[in-house]
Amino acid sequence: MTTVRKGQFEGKIDRQEFHLRFQANYVQHEYDSVRDALAQVEEIAWKNYVDGRKPPATEKAGPGFADPDYDLSTEWKAAHDRLIEAERRQKDPATRSRVLLVCCAHRNDGTCPGEISKTFRLTEQLRETLESAGIEVDVLDLSRLVSDYDRHIHPCKACVSTAMPLCHWPCSCYPNYAERQTNDWMNEIYEKWVSAHGVILVTPVYWYEAPSGLKLMMDRLVCADGGNPDPTSTQGKDPEKAKALELQGWPYPKHLAGRVYGVFVHGDVAGIEGTRRALSDWLDWMGLIDAGAAARLDRYIGYFESYAESHEALDRDEAVQEEARNVARAVAKAVEALRAGTLPNYSAGLPQPRPK
Template sequence: MTPPPTAPHTDTPTPPQPRTGQAPPALDRAAFRERFLADFQDPRFAQEAPQALDQIETIAWHNYDDNRKAPRTRKAGPGYANPDYDLSVDWLDAKARIDAARERWADVAAPSRALLVCGSARNDGTCPGEISKSWRMVQMAREVLGEAGIDVDVLDLSRVTSDYGRHIHPCKGCVSTAMPLCHFPCSCYPNHAMRQTGDWMNEIYERWTAAHGVMIITPVYWYQAPSPLKLMIDRLVCADGGNPDPTSTHGKKATEAKALELAGWGYPKHLAGRAYALAVHGDVAGIEMTRRGLSDWLDWMGFIDAGPAARLDRYIGYYESYADSHATLDRDTAVQAEVRGAAQALSVAITELRAGRLQQPDANVKRPRPK
């Protein structure tokens, strides 16, 4: 992990003050109660425990009114700019798991590991009632990677639509205020005061960190990546330039983060040095630009592509019926072979990378604008 720069604040210009005035006023007591109880409209709640709901709502109101974001904290301890600063237990635990995952990734004796990301929001456990074509292609890639002796971890992003209480909360854009305000891992969640809990990203950060290679298989939704995939991508911004020490900004102190950035920020690339492959599919439009966007993003983060055969954008059933789309994939043996070929290319890239025979060609090129 590249540590953030430690230039003294005295060498920096006076940081600009954050500009304010956009956020609406906090909810009053009545509006908060109405919004809180909106999640308990099922008559069973009112029949069984009306007083209990009132008591829980009162506690929730006080937490909201007190801005009680992280109720469980402990001292940061050695290795942080401010060891006595109280950090969220959730954040510290996530950081420890990420550090352990990085050690496994760097261990030459550890098995090679690939992360397969299914970007579709569809599965048969929720409204669509049917698996996605992306999921089927993930299984094709999984088989190829497994046969190559690579441990495979499948990250199925459709679980945000079918799992109870599972969320990938949106990025709040801290990086646009100042890069050091964007912590790695993200410290924006959980926020108990705002009931922004159940965030999946701490686990996802760990899984990306442990992987020697990543393959994303995704459909196109309305010319873009599906929303679960885009949510994950946005939240991975902290892995590219993010601050591994929230005590250096005393949590979310924007002025302190601005001062750190103006002093000279190193923009550490926490996930650089991994290989990648892509398979983007659609049925009408948008495959090329979606694949290009994903490629550019991974290139920027310091990932190494596994070659042209591992960067697919393909139509499956161009302008054909949605109802027959799985049968169309059954018939399209060429696409199936290409997905398997992309996975094979990734397996070779992982092997060559870990043996030191594959390197990022521009790894030693100094960027004049590293942002």
């Protein structure tokens, strides 16, 4: 058995530091009239923090789990059940074809920039193209992370690096009420990915890389690639049990494999090709199937022109708008072939000498 290494965590903060961090959320004078009530809430929050109360409610896992008597978070169990139902609908040939469009830019006119993003405009063009092909479209606008009240994609805690079975599908790390790691968006996002027959990422380049919101989502989707759908098998987050389970032989199930994908990366100076390759490699690794060369697009819009006129640059570039629509058209055709059973997938069924 391998050793579980310890020694990095510095321990919980003390009561005074907790007080300072808690009250930092309520510095506005409008809260002055309820300071006594806030002090009571703070005392409860402190107790929950010290006790490490992660889920507010649990229920017995029930049939189908390794340990039916294990107390699972009711929120996790509900998310788990929704994913099973979403997978059933996705596999039902009677349902309409569905594509998830992910708008990955942070800019929108509801926050500091005061203007919509080019990415959003392009996403809308792709949506219209897909809908005209008879496809049901689900738009995931990641800019809501910066414009919605208290909406989060919390960081991945890298459970998989301790042992793959410790990474649960869907993620069980959140919400963690003791640490105030709440209002996590990922359960809804997992359901969108599972429900889709195809996925298209439309993203700008931020400092040579994918925007942070997209990267947060990518990291939290690691549980879709080899994750454990049964937290009772590891008794929650027991690293020793998880290590033993992986070393016995783990199948690394690819929960999103077989879906079609397209990627459109745009920028104004640098970084588009590397970002497009990285995103395509990531989706390939998870077992998704690219919809051909036209569906893997990178283009500059307003190359080295002013930021102030970037929307005008997009207005002028009718070619890039048509190329963007071709991403949607290619994915629409691939989804049709996928559901008809005629989409080539030459990797399917091949032995995996290095499963991970």
